[in-house]
Amino acid sequence: MKHLRGRSTRTALAVIGIAAVLATSACSINTANNSGASSADGSMLVAADNGSPTFERNFNPFSTSKRVTATYMYEPLQVINTLDGEATPFLATGYTQPDAKTVVYTIRTGVKWSDGEDFTPADVAFTFNLIKETPALDNKGMWQHIESLEVDGDTVVFHLSSEDVPAASIIDQQLIVPEHIWKDVEDPLTFTNEDPIATGPYVLDTFTPNEYTLKKNEGYWQADKVAVEKLVLPAANSQLDVVNNGYDWAYAFITDVDGTWVKADEQHNKYWFPPGGTIALVPNLTKAPYNDVNFRQGLSLALDRDKIATDAEQGYVEAAGQSGLLLPNQDAWLSADLPNGGEVAQDANAALSAFEKAGYTMDGDKLVDASGAQASINIMTANGYTDWLQGLQTVQSQLGAIGIDVKLSQPQPAAYYESLGNGDFDMAMTGFGGTGSVFQDMNLLLNSEFATPLGTTTTGNFGRFSNADTDALLARFKASTDEAEQKTIAAELEQTVYDQLPVISMFYGGLWGLYSDANYTGWPSADDPYAPPNTYNSTPLLILTNLEKAK
Incomplete structure (x- = not known):
């Protein structure tokens, strides 16, 4: 799963999966920004990576501190469009599943590593065995699903540890490294891979602590689909930079996007904020009264989700239903049996009836239990996630209106995640979904295996x-x-989410894609949602092989 997190006062937004962070603190405008959008050499200015405050030269595709654009160079077997779960073949031409415990990938021929060496199925097998031998490299949990693998001609056969049809969508995503380079790496976990050898559309060009560039890999197996000759990546990408200095592509939450980003170039600056996951209140079901479904129903019915969404995200996203699905992305999976498609309207009277079943009644302007003590809850969010805090302040007001004393806590992000993992909270604001797979989303949300x-x-x-x-x-x-x-x-699982409220969904988390079509066209959009608009993970490969030079 990719985790959605809130926007901070110092960051644009970190979303599903990893933190795609753009610093918004004051900074000087660098020389790349002064040159405008794309120069005559066919370059593109991209706000994809961020220095802290400067860049470390680390392109290890397994590292959690790698440069974001390592995924523009290293390719997986297939790229998953996380909006709809569709897979596009890359280093594999596809796969078959002769049974629920076997996946057979046909490996693409005619591909070369950027140093001219041939890419082969042996590289695929080597990569998967490497992450088995060094489990800290297995950041997607591949070997939780795989029993063994073998090369058979142009195929790699994966034998799964159980009947596990969805495992293919996870195996798809592993970035593949060259055996002839990595077999001699003493410690693949700490290796910084300063001069990456990869199969993808770009290779490293220049590097300084304040800016680096990638250039087109002329030997790329689909080089004819790569229109951008050079990607320019500054270390400092403030909102002011992005708006005023000719960026072609950025991933950033911007206040008043029409009045800032679009206004800066009304002819060419566009944006697309599709839903990338669901933001929800998560009650700790090991604690009373949150372990009472009637109490959870009361909380859910007391909320005006439309207002919460508007207050948190300035009207950029929609209120979420209670199906557990990411809509409209997963409309085809929505159960016809859910009332109003799973949407839950605010209903104070119904909320009070549910609370009464849980043993809470109104006493004046307070909701109290049988002993007369006022219902009091603490909701945790991470410090600095200002949009989530704004949404929670609205939640606080709405629950306060029916007599609940709501306190908000804001531990630092590291402590917030530790509290979530350890169950040290009453209720928390967090995110779920957005993998592109209904099974993966539901499994991570509901499986008791992940309740420890x-x-x-x-x-x-x-x-x-x-x-x-x-x-x-x-x-x-x-x-x-x-x-x-x-x-x-899936319909039965949706009914469980609707009836049992393991989470109380509030709004869909946006993917904050900003782009200019002044120099390049073919960007993903609501009319052509072939990829999410984010600049991180492997989905940019779909975009970078789809763009065309503007006419």
Whole structure:
């Protein structure tokens, strides 16, 4: 899963999966910015990477501190469009699943590493065995799904550890490294890979602590699809820089995007903020009164999600339904049995009825339990996530209106994630979904396997929901190769999310894509959603092989 997190006063936004952070603190405008959008040499100015405050030369594709653009150079077997789950073949031409425990990838021929060496299926096998031998490199948990693998001609055969049809969508995403380079790396975990050898559309060009550039890989196996000759990546990308200095592509939440970004170039500056995950309140189900579904229903019915969404994200995103799906991305999976498509309207009277079933009644202007004590809850968010805080302040007001004393806590991000993982909270604001896979989203949200202490990980069943019937449904979903059966199971899981409220969904988290079509066209949009607009992970490969020079 990719975790959604809030926008900070010093960052644009860190979203699904990893932190795509753009510093908004004051900084000088660098020389690259002064040159305008794209220069005559076919370059593109991109706000994708951010120095802290300067760049470290680290292009290790396994490292958590790698440069963002390592994923513009290293390719996976297939790239998953996280908006709809569709896979585009890259280093594999596709795969077959002869049964639910076997995945067979056909590896693309005619591909060369950027040093001229041939790419082969052996490189794929080497990469997967490397992350098995050094588990800290396995940041997507590949070997939780794989029993063994073998090369067979132009194919790599993966034998799975169980009937696990969705495992292919995870195996798809592993970045592949060259055996002839990495077999001699003494410590692949700390290796900074300063001069990366890769198969992708770009290779490293120049590097300084304040700016680096990537140039087109002329030997790329689909070089005819790569229109941008050079990517320019400054270390400082303030909102002021992005708006005023001719950026072609940025990932940033900007206040009043029409009055800032669009106004700076009304003819060419565009934006697209599709939903990339769901922001929700997560009750700790191991604690009273949050372990009472009636209490959770009362909380849900007391909320005006439209107002929460508007207050948190300035009207850029929609209120979320209670299906557990990311809509409209996953509309095709939405159960027809959910009332109003899973949307929950604010209803104070129904909320009070639900609270009464949980043992709480109104006493004057306070909601109290049988002893007369006022209902009091603490909701945790991370310090600096200002949009989430704004949404929670609205939640605080709405729950206060029906007599609940709501306190907000804001630990620093590291402490926030540790509290989530350890279950040291009453309620928390967090995000879920956005993998592109209904199974993966539901599994991470509902499976009791993920309801145990998780340390500082940023994904999992933080509310500790545990239900044997739900686990059985997920196991059936995991083993099914029939889409009709999968959708029937998904409908039951959606009903569980709707009825049991393991999370209280509030609004969809946006992907804050800004782009200019002055120099390049073919950007993803609502009319052509072939990729999310983010500048991080592997989905930029879909964009960088789709753009064309403006006519």
